[in-house]
Amino acid sequence: MLDEQTQAKTGIPGLDDVLCGGLSRRHVFLLEGAPGTGKTTIALQFLLDGASAGEKCLYVTLSETEEELRGTAVSHGLTIDDSLEIFELVPPESLLNADQQQSLLYSSDLELGETTKMIFEVFERHKPSRVVVDSLSEIRLLAQSSLRYRRQILALKHFFAQSGATVLLLDDMTSDVLDKTVHSVVHGVIHLEQLAPDYGSERRRLRVMKYRGRAFRGGFHDFIIRTGGVRVFPRLRAVEYKTEFTRDRVGSGVAELDRLLGGGIERGSSTLLIGPAGTGKSLFTLQFVDAAVKRGERAAVFVFDEEIGLLLDRTKALGFDFESMRDEGKLHLEQLDASEVSPGEFAQRVRDRVADFDAKTVVIDSINGYQAAMPGENALILHMHELLQYLNRQGATTFLTVAQHGLVGDMKAPVDVTYLSDTVVLLRYFEALGKVRRAISVVKKRAGKHEETIREFEISEKGLTVGAPLSAFQGVLGGVPTFLGERQALMSEAKGEERENS
Structure with a gap:
């Protein structure tokens, strides 16, 4: 017999992490959730994992026919062999005939008793170590009262406990949502939910509501159902991860930009680039990605707002060959659909790139798109806090972008994450001498000193060019500055005169 102290692995990526090992053997667990939440798929994966280890x-x-169950398995590419026995429990044939349904002979007592007896008999025949009973709603309807239902569940629990089996009871919560009878009886309870946002695909999440005598990861954890089965994304807790690394400075490859940043960005820190649309926030982050790859490091870029093909085309025109970097395995480029990806899944994708791909520079472009995948702003802040803390502890340098509403003057961001970031870089449009120009400044840097100046910058076919401080202007951040100096104070005018002189 299997050791009582061992854990029965569920075979579901991420779920064993949530359960801190799996399901305790020789105990009964409840898996509850409305229809469509994935109970049957989880149950099949649980049994098939045991079958692959040689367990019966x-x-x-x-509630479902054997044919339907096998069809579900096939749809996920799962194979049911002889080590997994499916017992389709149907009422006696005479019960299907209305003429034979006499209340004296076929009372609910007899039906419930026959059902339980058939479950016990099939168990005794096969002597399995893992059992799934689907679903308790049918037993609840046969019991007709809470007291008889509880007694029946206790009988099942005691029978399975004596036999040494690990049991998963499924409940679709269709007969009585408020009935918590089973919760007090079973060893653990896993609750599944399916949410329907105003736009986009459904979101699924689970929560371990109870697990006697064992620690588990509390709170909600996102999960998905894809071909191959269920995958759970455990809620990220950054405090559990720590990697030793040297907090040196990394440069951008643009001397003036590094000078503005006080020598560069500290490794293992987060940088937020904030400004209106079109100011070049993405370009600044990609400048650091290009420099990282040229240093021999790997980088990962997660894009919410732009199509990857368009990104590659426009950056190639600026002198960045990110396509070759990607093909050489030095750069991970991933486009995300905010209406299809959950916060937990996104966090897991980022973690995989840091852990498996060894990405030392991570770009999230933009928080506006990331926010669309969040249930609310408060959740966004909490998710971002844990994700940034995790990346910082892994020694990854993170770059985030936020697009503000408006172009000049008083602008507001859809969400304030400035306090989460170690460095905040502000980009602005401003008007001068009949032209719309761009300015950059560093307004926050936790790890060291930085220039307090405001510099003009340009984006051209040569890439990113950062000019000298705009010392001859006042009110640049307001969009319409006062010009206090000479005409040569503007980098574009100065370069024009240089060309004329040459």
Whole structure:
């Protein structure tokens, strides 16, 4: 017999992490959720994982046919072999005939008793170590009262406990949502939910509501159902991860920009670039990506707002060959659809790139698109806090972008994440001498000193060019500055005169 102290792995990526090992053997667990939340798929994966380890497994179904179960398995590419027995429990044939349904002979007591007896008999025949009973709603309807239902669940629990099986009871919560009878009886409870946002695909999440005598990861954890089965994304807790690294400074490859930043960006820190649309926030982050790859490091770029093909085309015109970097395995480029990806899934994708791809520079472009995947602003702040803390602890240098509403003057960001970032870089449009120009300044840097100046910058076919401080202007950040100096104070005018002189 299997050791009582060992854990029965669920076979579901991420779920064993949430359960801190799996399901305790020789105990009964409840998996509850509305129809469509993924109970059957999780149950099949649980049994098939046991079957692959040489355990005998039994699936008792009161609500679905064997054909439907096998069809579900096939749709996920799962194979049901002889080590997994499916027992389709149907009422006696005479019960299907209305003429034979006499209340004296076929009372609910007899139906419930026959159902329980059949479950016990099939168990005794196969002696499985893992059992799934699907679903408790049918037993609840047969019991007709809370007291008889509880007694029946206790009987099942004691029978399975004596046999040494690990049991998963499924409940679709269709007969009585408020009935918590089973919660007090079973060893643990896993609750599944399916959410329907105003736009986009459904979101699924789970929560371990109870687990006697064992620690587990509390709170909600996102999960998805894809071909291959269910995958759970455990809620990220940055405090659990720590990597030793040297906090040296990394440069951008643009001397004036590094000078503005006080010598560069500290490794293992986060930088926020904030400004109106079109000011070049993405370009600044990609400048650091290009420099990282040229240093021999790997980088990962997650894009919410732009199509990857367009990004590659426009950056190639600026002198960046990110396509070659990607093909050489030095750069990970990923486009994300905010209406299809959950916060937990996104965090897991970033973690995978840092852990498996060894990305030392991470770009999230932009927080506006990331926010669309969040249930609310408060959740966004909490998710971002944990993700940035995790990346910082792994020694990854992170760059975020936020597009503000408006172009000049008083502008507001859709969400304030400035206090989460170690460095905040402000980009602005301003008007001067009949032209719209761009300015950059560093307004915050936790790790060291930085220039307090405001510099003009240009984006051309040569890439990013940062000029001298705009010392002859006042009110640049307001959009319409006062010109206090000479005409040569503007980098474009100065360069024009240089060309004329040459």
